[in-house]
Amino acid sequence: MTPVLLGSVVDSDYSVDQMNGGLLILRLCLGLFLAYHGYNKVFGGGGLSGTAGWFGSIGMKWPTWQARLAATTEIGAGVMLAAGLLTPLAAAGIIGVMLVAIVVAHGKVGFFIFLPNQGWEYCATIALGALAIGIMGPGQWSLDEAIGVSFNGWSGLVIAGVVGVGGAGLQLATSYRPQPSPTDS
DSSP states (O other), X not given: OOOEEETTEEETTOOHHHHHHHHHHHHHHHHHHHHHHHHHHHHSTTHHHHHHHHHHHTTBSSHHHHHHXXXXXXXXXXXXXXXXSSHHHHHHXXXXXXXXXXXXXXXXGOSOOTTTTOOSHHHXXXXXXXXXXXXXOOOSSSHHHHHTOXXXXXXXXHIIIIIHHHHHHHHHHHHXXXXXXXXXX
C-alpha cells in the first residue's frame, strides 16, 4: 500500500483506490440522482408541460423554455458528473440549477426539507457536493482521467464556482419575476 500525504501527515492506512472509490460513489450518487430528477421533469407526472406550468406559477418568465433548460441541465450535468466528464463544468451546471431552485422555490420555506415545506437543505447539499467534486477532481476512475483532462484544485473551484454562481445569477436576472404574495400587499 502506498502512503498518501494528507496535509502534513502521511496516512499509511489510506489508499488512492479508496479515494477514487469514494469519489466514484459520490459522483454516481449526486450525478445520477440529479439526472433522474431532470428525467422526471420531462416524463414524470404532468410531463414537461406540467413542469412548465409549475415554473410559470412560481414566476419564471418563459416557463416552457425554463422547464426544458432545467431538465436538460439536470440530465446533462448529472450524467457528465457521474461519468467524470468535464467535471468542473458538470459541477457548475449542478451548482447553477440548485441555486436557482433554492431562490425560486426552496429558500422561502426555511432550511429543513421535511414535507410539506421542502426547504433548501437538500439543494444546498447537492450544490456543495458538486463544488467539492469540482475542487477535488473526479478521481482516476473517470472519463476526464481517460482522456487526459485535468481541472481540479483552484482551477476546478473557479470553474465550478464562478460558472455555477454566474449562470444561476444570469438565469435569475433574466428569467425570474416572482409574483407578490397576498401578504406583501
